[in-house]
Amino acid sequence: MIEVLTGIAVLxxxxxxxxxxxxxxxxWFADYGECVIDVNAGERQYKVKGGSSLLRTLSEQKLFLPSxxxxxxxxxxxxxxxxxxxxxxxxxxxxxxxxxERRSQVRLSCQVKVKENIxxxxxxxxxxVREFVATTVRxxxxxxxxxxxxxxxxxxxxxxxxxGQFVNLxxxxxxxxxxxxxxxxxxxxxxxxxRALELVIRLVPNGMVTTWVFQxxxxxxxxxxxxxxxxxxxxxxxxxxxxxxxxxxxxxxRSIILDMIDRGITHRPATFFxxxxxxxxxxxxxxxxxxxxxxxxxxxKPALSGDETDHPYERGLIxxxxxxxxxxxxxxxxxxxxxxGMINACVKVLTQKGLPEHLIFYDKFS
Amino acid sequence: MKQTPELDRIQxxxxxxxxxMKGFLGTDPRPLADILAEDDAAVRAAGVTHAQIADRxxxxxxxxxxxxxxxxxxENRFRVVVRDDRGLLPSPFGDGRFSKGDTEVTDPVTGRTxxxxxxxxxxxxxxxxxxxxxxxxxxxxxxxxEVFGIAPAPDQT
Numbered sequence: 001m002i003e004v005l006t007g008i009a010v011l012x013x014x015x016x017x018x019x020x021x022x023x024x025x026x027x028w029f030a031d032y033g034e035c036v037i038d039v040n041a042g043e044r045q046y047k048v049k050g051g052s053s054l055l056r057t058l059s060e061q062k063l064f065l066p067s068x069x070x071x072x073x074x075x076x077x078x079x080x081x082x083x084x085x086x087x088x089x090x091x092x093x094x095x096x097x098x099x100x101e102r103r104s105q106v107r108l109s110c111q112v113k114v115k116e117n118i119x120x121x122x123x124x125x126x127x128x129v130r131e132f133v134a135t136t137v138r139x140x141x142x143x144x145x146x147x148x149x150x151x152x153x154x155x156x157x158x159x160x161x162x163x164g165q166f167v168n169l170x171x172x173x174x175x176x177x178x179x180x181x182x183x184x185x186x187x188x189x190x191x192x193x194x195r196a197l198e199l200v201i202r203l204v205p206n207g208m209v210t211t212w213v214f215q216x217x218x219x220x221x222x223x224x225x226x227x228x229x230x231x232x233x234x235x236x237x238x239x240x241x242x243x244x245x246x247x248x249x250x251x252x253x254r255s256i257i258l259d260m261i262d263r264g265i266t267h268r269p270a271t272f273f274x275x276x277x278x279x280x281x282x283x284x285x286x287x288x289x290x291x292x293x294x295x296x297x298x299x300x301k302p303a304l305s306g307d308e309t310d311h312p313y314e315r316g317l318i319x320x321x322x323x324x325x326x327x328x329x330x331x332x333x334x335x336x337x338x339x340x341g342m343i344n345a346c347v348k349v350l351t352q353k354g355l356p357e358h359l360i361f362y363d364k365f366s
Numbered sequence: 367m368k369q370t371p372e373l374d375r376i377q378x379x380x381x382x383x384x385x386x387m388k389g390f391l392g393t394d395p396r397p398l399a400d401i402l403a404e405d406d407a408a409v410r411a412a413g414v415t416h417a418q419i420a421d422r423x424x425x426x427x428x429x430x431x432x433x434x435x436x437x438x439x440x441e442n443r444f445r446v447v448v449r450d451d452r453g454l455l456p457s458p459f460g461d462g463r464f465s466k467g468d469t470e471v472t473d474p475v476t477g478r479t480x481x482x483x484x485x486x487x488x489x490x491x492x493x494x495x496x497x498x499x500x501x502x503x504x505x506x507x508x509x510x511x512e513v514f515g516i517a518p519a520p521d522q523t
Contacts, residue, residue: 074385074456076463095461176383183453204451205468206502208387246434247450275434305436317434339450339467345432 035085038119039063044127048114054086055109064129064226065122066168070181071110082107085118125229132159132225134197139219142283145203146248147213148188150196151223158194159227161187163234163259164252164335166363167197167227171212180224183209186337186363187228188251190258197225200251232363234260235333239359241270242326242334244318244346247281249337250274252363254284256335261295271299271325275318275342277306282313301325318342319349329355336362367406369399379458380498390458390489392500405507406494412511413518419507420491422514423482427469445472455485459495464488473513480505480513 032050037057039045046061055071055078058064069075076096086107089097093108112118134151142148153159168182189198204210217223234241234256243253253272260270276282281304288300303314303321314321326332334350336343343362350360377398382389394401409416430438430446440446447470454463465484472479486503489495497504510516 069385069456072385072456074379074460074463075454076456092460175387176381176389177387178383202451204453204466205449206387207451207466208383211387248452277435305434317432317436319432339452340465341431341448341467342434342450 032115035114036117037061037114038117040121040124040127041119043124050114050116052114053110054080054082054107054112054114054118054120057114058109059131062131063122063126064131064168065109065126066184066229067110067182069110070179073108073111076108078109079106080109081105081121082109082112083119083121085116086112086120087115128160129227129229130159132157132197133222134225136217136219136221136223137196139217142200143281146283147201147203148198148283149201149213149217150189150198151225152196159197160194161191161228162230163187163191163255164232164363165228165230166232166252167199167225167229169199169201169209169213170224170226171209172216174212174216177208177212181208181212182226183207184229186230186232186248186251186255188254190255190262192259192262200248200254202248230363232335232337232361234265234335235361237333238268239331239333241268242322242329242332242350243270243272244275244322244334244336244338244342245272246275246318246338246342249339249342250284252337253335254287257288257291257298260298261291266295266297269297269299271301273314273318273322273325274300274302275321275338276302276304279304279308279311279313317345319345322346323349323353326353329353333359334361336360367399367403369397373398376458376460379460385456385458388502390495390501390503391498392502392504394498394500396498398495401498402494405496408506408508409494409511412508412516414511414516415519416494416507417491418516418519419510419514420487422516423469423490423505423510424487426471426514427482427487430469443473443475445474446470455483457485457488459489459493461492462488476513478509478513480510 035048035050037046048057065078067078073092082105090111093111096108132153134153137152138150140148166184166186168184170180170182185199185201187197188200201213203214232252245253282302292298292300301314303318305317332355336346347360379385380390426440427448429440430448435450437445437447449467451467453466455466456463468481468483470481496507
């Protein structure tokens, strides 16, 4: 018995000793010292301690590349060009990089370890992305599965964004979810309301972030928002505007319409088609009806595709409603926000009506 | 099939809270290799392939796509709703991201309900993975083969 106990003690001692040796070795050999990250040919330079991923290191310097998985290498969105010093492409990156990207030195920043000086190139607009710790001041149940959230920025802080852009909302650990996770949500409030942000979030069954929003987030709670991101915004032109959205895709369209009012853009007729299945899926109806009553350039066309008949709205799929509404589309442009399926169907209808694809703008969130 | 270190890493990513809230394994305590082997045996025994099963389910999804979540009847039998959730789910096998909008199917003949999304179909087609037992997304291949009438391709008989 004593021999067994002695054996266990010796084995434990040896294991502990080896662990300490490994930790010392890691600290010694994996000390990459100070490294310089050069961004966009000297536009920014960061002196950093090597050893972490490029994504994390940049976020510590407040340069936030978009990331949908928090750096786990599973979403493929944190891409940037690594022109020098990133080492070879890792097997964990290859599924997310096409041949053109590989040739252009595009990498997944979460998989690139900062071990030496690095030169990178990122889209210029990312240099304006900021992190905000805001307070949840209002949670509104808009439909049975959609909530509106309003977050106030800290006193004195403002956010500058284009109507139609999105932010990443960072959830906190809960239940089995042991790490923070972030997801992209379009801003639904107008840029003039720059001391706060409003989002519209639909509950996704088993969704990691939406479950946190619906079951854990309370009014008064602080949240982290990172943004703004995105290329979905109103283009300058005199063309008539067709807005089409479904579900939470209403959010950026609302921001754009409220922004048009704020900026006095009254010379462009605009029609907003909002597709839903049942009456219970409609929201912000009174607000858009009020806008339509007050602004002759704006028309609001909600449509229900379910079998309810006791309503004053358009009936049928939103694509059919749009098709019924227009003849040839020769002086229009369209802004779409919804699922890939909805957008594909709408693009098909609009192009059949003569609208060139380059005048159809959308954010598939895919 | 042997539970390799690579399968260990994949199985770790399948745990609740890593890639999805509830994970991919449900209450199934078995090593991933055993889960894959059992389902693969069921599919082989029926003389069909994982790709055939994925194709069959994908065809049902296509029939309900572009309807903005309106329910539709497919093949005069299945009640189908395809949810329009935006965004993508990463594969635990590390080979891409796939649509997260669920296809919800009710079969009035058997009373069974089924649920899958773009990721589920990818996992079936390329990895022969049907989720662990007890998972919300578990699809028993033998049941799929029976309910959706998946027969061996002529050149496989």
